[in-house]
Amino acid sequence: MIRMQTELAVLDMAGTTVRDDGLVIRAFDEAATAVGLPEAGPERDRARRYVLDTMGQSKIEVFGALFGTDERAREANAAFEQAYGDFVDGDVSPIPGAAEAISALRDAGVRVALTTGFSPATQQRILDALGWGDIADVVLAPGPGVRGRPHPDLVLTALMRAGVDDVRKVAVVGDTSTDIVCGLRAGAATVAGVLTGAHDEPALRAAGASHVLDSVAALPDLLLAA
Numbered sequence: 001m002i003r004m005q006t007e008l009a010v011l012d013m014a015g016t017t018v019r020d021d022g023l024v025i026r027a028f029d030e031a032a033t034a035v036g037l038p039e040a041g042p043e044r045d046r047a048r049r050y051v052l053d054t055m056g057q058s059k060i061e062v063f064g065a066l067f068g069t070d071e072r073a074r075e076a077n078a079a080f081e082q083a084y085g086d087f088v089d090g091d092v093s094p095i096p097g098a099a100e101a102i103s104a105l106r107d108a109g110v111r112v113a114l115t116t117g118f119s120p121a122t123q124q125r126i127l128d129a130l131g132w133g134d135i136a137d138v139v140l141a142p143g144p145g146v147r148g149r150p151h152p153d154l155v156l157t158a159l160m161r162a163g164v165d166d167v168r169k170v171a172v173v174g175d176t177s178t179d180i181v182c183g184l185r186a187g188a189a190t191v192a193g194v195l196t197g198a199h200d201e202p203a204l205r206a207a208g209a210s211h212v213l214d215s216v217a218a219l220p221d222l223l224l225a226a
Contacts, residue, residue: 007170015194018098027087059148
């Protein structure tokens with residue numbers, strides 16, 4: 001693939017640009033209890049492990065795989081979104097250097113999209129809690145016509161909304177193997193993992209990451225130097 005100048009950086013939120021101190025598992029435990037999963041024991045442990053392994057994916061799809069029926073998945077997702085939203089205000093903060101990295105990219109003419117596996121409402125709660133209302137050119141979450149990761153929709157939709165004409169001008173950055181697979185399926189030229197979230201370097205490399213960075217703070221050096 002020919003390397004072109006990056007025009008769009010598609011950045012994950014929780015674990016990549018945003019630190020949430022384990023809120024996903026805390027909110028999942030609330031959701032699992034709401035649909036009757038035992039509060040302790042192997043079934044709960046397996047479910048927690050699955051949630052960790054599928055970090056980055058659309059939560060409604062994760063709950064569908066865990067709980068078997070659309071009704072239980074919707075009930076779990078509603079409880080998860082409520083719990084996560086209740087926790088957000090005091091427990092989310094920017095990854096150190098994330099806001100500065102986004103500003104540096106935008107100042108250099110690179111458009112920035114923030115994407116998530118959460119619902120649009122929860123994404124907005126996070127942005128509001130951080131005061132990030134205008135930090136990015138595009139904010140995007142799964143919804144009608146936009147499937148969650150590992151499908152390529154978030155990247156390709158961000159590309160269209162940002163007005164970028166070639167996926168080879170896109171960089172995708174995330175902390176999970178799911179983020180990496182999403183970027184690769186979309187055809188992005190740069191698909192970088194960061195070590196501030198759910199998955200470690202071997203997992204990110206195994207998923208196909210083109211680069212692994214200590215954090216998103218190093219992204220301007222990678223993209224702007226190129």
